[in-house]
Every structure is written in C-alpha cells, then in structure tokens.
Amino acid sequence: MNLSDALKADYFGRYPAEAARIVEQSNPSQLNISQVPALNLAPLLERVDPAQLRELFLVLPEATQLEVISALSTGTTLTLLRHLTEAEREGLFTALPDGSESEIRMLLAFPEGTAGYYMDRLYGHYRTSMTVREALERVRDSNRRRARSIYITDEDGKLAGRVDLQDMALSSDDALMSSLLNPAEGSARLISQREELVKTFDQYRTDSIPVVDQDNKLIGVVRYAALFQAAEDAATVNIQTMVGASADERALSPALFAVKKRLPWLHINLLTAFLAASVVGLFEATIAQFTALAILLPVVAGQSGNAGSQALAVTMRGLALKEVTGLQWKVVLAKELKVGVIDGIVLALTCGLGVFVWSQSFGLALVIAIAMVCSMVAAGLAGALVPMILIRVGQDPATASSIILTTVTDVAGFISFLGTATLLSSIL
Structure with a gap:
C-alpha cells in the first residue's frame, strides 16, 4: 500500500x-x-x-x-x-x-407476505444536511412517480424523519431538509408481517412505510401500491380460508386442483352436519307430535348462523389487525353477550309476533321467542370464542373457524328450539 x-x-x-x-x-x-x-x-x-x-x-x-x-x-x-x-x-x-x-x-x-418482500429498493439517500435544491435534483434523477413524501436520514444513514414534497416545493432552494422534517410515523422491519403493514397503513393513513434494520438504518420503502396489494391479499386469503377453500386457489385454477383443496374440508363439514342432524333426531317424538316445529326449525338455525358469522367476522378482523388478543377474551365475550341478548330480545318479539299471527298459538310463539334469545346469545359467544381458542392452541383461526362455528350455531339453535318445545309441550 x-x-x-x-x-x-x-x-x-x-x-x-x-x-x-x-x-x-x-x-x-x-x-x-x-x-x-x-x-x-x-x-x-x-x-x-x-x-x-x-x-x-x-x-x-x-x-x-x-x-x-x-x-x-x-x-x-x-x-x-x-x-x-x-x-x-x-x-x-x-x-x-x-x-x-x-x-x-x-x-x-424474503418470504411472501413480509416487508422485505413488498419493499422497493432505495434509489438514494436524502440527508438532513442537504438543501432543498439538492434533494429535488435527486428526486428528479430517481424518476419516482406519485410519491408524496421522502424519508430523510442522518449522516449515518439512520432514519431521521419524513419530508412532504409539497413542503419542499414551497420552500426556498437553500433551505435545509432538517428544517422541513416531520416525524416518520410508523416503520417496519424486514420480517414484519403483512398484517402489521396493513395495520400501520390503517393507523397512520400514510402513502408509504419505511423499512429499517435493528440499528434504525433505512433499508427500503414499502409504497402505497404494495400496501394496497398487501391489504387485498390479506382480505382475500381470509375470505377463502374461512370457508375451507385454499389460499392458493384462484378463480381460473384447474378443477382438479380446486377439488383436491376443497374436498377434505367438505368431508369435515359433512361429519359436523351429521352431528347437528343427530341432535334433531333426539327430539324426533316432539317433532312428530308438533309438525309446525319442523317448519320453524330453519328460522332459528338461520338466524343463529348469521349472528355467529357477524361475531366471527368482527373478531377475526380484530385479531388480524391486532386490535384484540386472546388475553382480552373476557372483554370480547362480554360485549358479544350484550349484543346477543339485545338482538335476541328484539328478534324474539318480531319473530314471536309473526308466528302467533301465522299459527294462532301463544305457546308456539313463546317457544320460538325463548329459543331466539338463547340461540342468538350462544351464536355471538361462539363467534367470538372459536377463533380465540384456535389461536391459543396454535392453529390458524381463518382455516377452520367457519366450519366449527356452523356446527355450534346449528346445534345451539336446534337444542334451544326443540328443547324449549319439549319442556313447554303442554302449552303447544
């Protein structure tokens, strides 16, 4: 040397x-x-x-x-x-x-669904010591389009904040970038998951998220378009897996591929359907005596199924966006209990009145009113509890929640309606 x-x-x-x-x-x-x-x-x-x-x-x-x-x-x-x-x-x-x-x-x-997978590479550093003129020249050279802000680093490459392009355009050419600095609200690590990115985007309503390493050095940026794709991916994956379809299946996937992915869950659903049917079989004598029960049975089951799906969707979203965790199950259940009681009472009055007008039977109207309240409460509690239990045992709640919930709501609806009818058979 x-x-x-x-x-x-x-x-x-x-x-x-x-x-x-x-x-x-x-x-x-x-x-x-x-x-x-x-x-x-x-x-x-x-x-x-x-x-x-x-x-x-x-x-x-x-x-x-x-x-x-x-x-x-x-x-x-x-x-x-x-x-x-x-x-x-x-x-x-x-x-x-x-x-x-x-x-x-x-x-x-990087694994699909992480910040490293979605991020853009850096086209240049914008430093706190640069003037607005120097930064704007670098923005033009980078040929970036539709960016509303840029991320600023210190002399060591560590993230210092964010500057809006509009502020730069309205400032003098000799102004330092440090004078225009805003806090960088929200950042991600390379292995931050898609759900975390969606949550950060939803929380800060920003056009991009900076990706930093363990020393807070700026590595890349996840842009709005990638964030939108991440949100879309998260939504579509949950929609498909909640009903037992594979996250890999697409609308134009081969038929045999779709059959291979769906059939195991359909078999599981078939077994749970037999379980619900066996509950109805326990009350065969009551149904044979009062045939109107068979006509009204789908009403109770359908309402409880819808109520359970609503509670499940809200809970799943809360878990995905980290609004709630399994540790807050008591709070979530208390809320769903109140919702179930109020919805159940209102629907009981509406449904009971309709059944009384139709059948002219006060006993039948009372039975379906009581069953409606019980099934709505059970459905709401199940919709909130099932995904939390699956998370606690290390399972993906999006995969099996819907099938388990359908079984629980059907069984709860059948038992509450037919069980109440059996207990009050003397007034039917």
Missing part, C-alpha cells in the same frame, strides 16, 4: 461521513480505492448514497469485494445486492464460500 492509499484508508476509517459526501461528488472509476482495506471501506459504504454503492463496489478486486460483504451490516448488504444485476450477483455468489452464499441468497429471498 502506497502513501496515497494509506491516507485514503485512514481518512475513510476516521471520517466516513465526510468521506462519503466527497465520494458522492466524484467519479468512482477515478477514485482508485482498490487498494484500500475492506475494514476501512466498510464505514464509507455504510454511509454513501445507495445509488452509488454498485459503482463503488464493482471497482474493487474480487477478494476485497468478499471481505467488504463480510464487513457490511445486513441492511447495507441487502441494499447493495438489490442494486447489482442478476449476472453480477451470480458472479459474486460463485466466489463466495458455500455457507455465505446460502445465507445471502436467503437474505434476498
């Missing part, structure tokens, strides 16, 4: 932030940094603008590249790799040891 390289190495190691600003204004091919040790280069690359990472990295010898990759933080390594072309990445992977290669490939291949 000659004197020039030694001075560069010392300067990069001692004053990486200042060196990064100088490097950003220079041509990487003319810097001659190929002989600077990786440990001195790493602090510089951690702070340099992401748009120049690729050029600076590619001028290094292969051996130095491998050392630099080992010295960089996870966030900067990810940012660098996302700027390389496919051929450049494969060339780097070929030179890496097997263990490092597999680790970096895993770093790039």
Whole structure:
C-alpha cells in the first residue's frame, strides 16, 4: 500500500461521513480505492448514497469485494445486492464460500407476505444536511412517480424523519431538509408481517412505510401500491380460508386442483352436519307430535348462523389487525353477550309476533321467542370464542373457524328450539 492509499484508508476509517459526501461528488472509476482495506471501506459504504454503492463496489478486486460483504451490516448488504444485476450477483455468489452464499441468497429471498418482500429498493439517500435544491435534483434523477413524501436520514444513514414534497416545493432552494422534517410515523422491519403493514397503513393513513434494520438504518420503502396489494391479499386469503377453500386457489385454477383443496374440508363439514342432524333426531317424538316445529326449525338455525358469522367476522378482523388478543377474551365475550341478548330480545318479539299471527298459538310463539334469545346469545359467544381458542392452541383461526362455528350455531339453535318445545309441550 502506497502513501496515497494509506491516507485514503485512514481518512475513510476516521471520517466516513465526510468521506462519503466527497465520494458522492466524484467519479468512482477515478477514485482508485482498490487498494484500500475492506475494514476501512466498510464505514464509507455504510454511509454513501445507495445509488452509488454498485459503482463503488464493482471497482474493487474480487477478494476485497468478499471481505467488504463480510464487513457490511445486513441492511447495507441487502441494499447493495438489490442494486447489482442478476449476472453480477451470480458472479459474486460463485466466489463466495458455500455457507455465505446460502445465507445471502436467503437474505434476498424474503418470504411472501413480509416487508422485505413488498419493499422497493432505495434509489438514494436524502440527508438532513442537504438543501432543498439538492434533494429535488435527486428526486428528479430517481424518476419516482406519485410519491408524496421522502424519508430523510442522518449522516449515518439512520432514519431521521419524513419530508412532504409539497413542503419542499414551497420552500426556498437553500433551505435545509432538517428544517422541513416531520416525524416518520410508523416503520417496519424486514420480517414484519403483512398484517402489521396493513395495520400501520390503517393507523397512520400514510402513502408509504419505511423499512429499517435493528440499528434504525433505512433499508427500503414499502409504497402505497404494495400496501394496497398487501391489504387485498390479506382480505382475500381470509375470505377463502374461512370457508375451507385454499389460499392458493384462484378463480381460473384447474378443477382438479380446486377439488383436491376443497374436498377434505367438505368431508369435515359433512361429519359436523351429521352431528347437528343427530341432535334433531333426539327430539324426533316432539317433532312428530308438533309438525309446525319442523317448519320453524330453519328460522332459528338461520338466524343463529348469521349472528355467529357477524361475531366471527368482527373478531377475526380484530385479531388480524391486532386490535384484540386472546388475553382480552373476557372483554370480547362480554360485549358479544350484550349484543346477543339485545338482538335476541328484539328478534324474539318480531319473530314471536309473526308466528302467533301465522299459527294462532301463544305457546308456539313463546317457544320460538325463548329459543331466539338463547340461540342468538350462544351464536355471538361462539363467534367470538372459536377463533380465540384456535389461536391459543396454535392453529390458524381463518382455516377452520367457519366450519366449527356452523356446527355450534346449528346445534345451539336446534337444542334451544326443540328443547324449549319439549319442556313447554303442554302449552303447544
């Protein structure tokens, strides 16, 4: 290493932030940094603008590249790799040891449904020390469209806040970005789940979410379009799985694929239907004596089924958006108990009056009124309790809640109606 390289190495190691600003204004091919040790280069690359990472990295010898990759933080390594072309990445992977290669490939291949999967790569850093003129020039160069705000970092690349483009347009060219800074409301980690992203979007009503590493360094941004897709994915997956359809099935999926995914759940539903039918069989004598009961039985079962589905949908949404947890089951059940009692009483009066007009039987009207209150309360409690129990036992509540709930509401409706009719058979 000659004197020039030694001075560069010392300067990069001692004053990486200042060196990064100088490097950003220079041509990487003319810097001659190929002989600077990786440990001195790493602090510089951690702070340099992401748009120049690729050029600076590619001028290094292969051996130095491998050392630099080992010295960089996870966030900067990810940012660098996302700027390389496919051929450049494969060339780097070929030179890496097997263990490092597999680790970096895993770093790039984020699981579907995580912030790392949805985020855009950084096209450049906007720093607190920049002027509005410099930041606007970088925005134009990035060719980003429909962005309403940009995220600002400090000299170490850590997230400092957010600046609205409208504020920049109305400010003087020489104003510092730090003077326009707003708090960055809500952020995500690379492995933040889709549900967390949807919740953050819903809470802050923002057009994007910054993705940071464990040191709060900005890695990428999840844009509104990706957030909308995440929300749509979450909704459609829950809709399908709640009725026993696979999350992988699409409207144009092959018929055999759909049959393979649906049939097991249909068999489970068939077994639960026989369970409900066996309950009706217990009251066969009562139904044979009072045939009107058979006519009114679907009314009670249908109402309890709808009430249970309403409670299930609200509870599932609360669990998905982390509005409630399994620890709050008592609060949720108390609320559904009140709703069930009030709805049951109102429907009991309406349904009882209708049955009395139809049958001219006060006893039959009383039976269906009592059954309506009991079944509505049971359905509401079941709709709230079933998904929470599934979560406590480590199961996905979206997968089996609907089938379990249907069984519970049917059985509750049949027992409350037919059981009440049996007890009050003397007035029918």
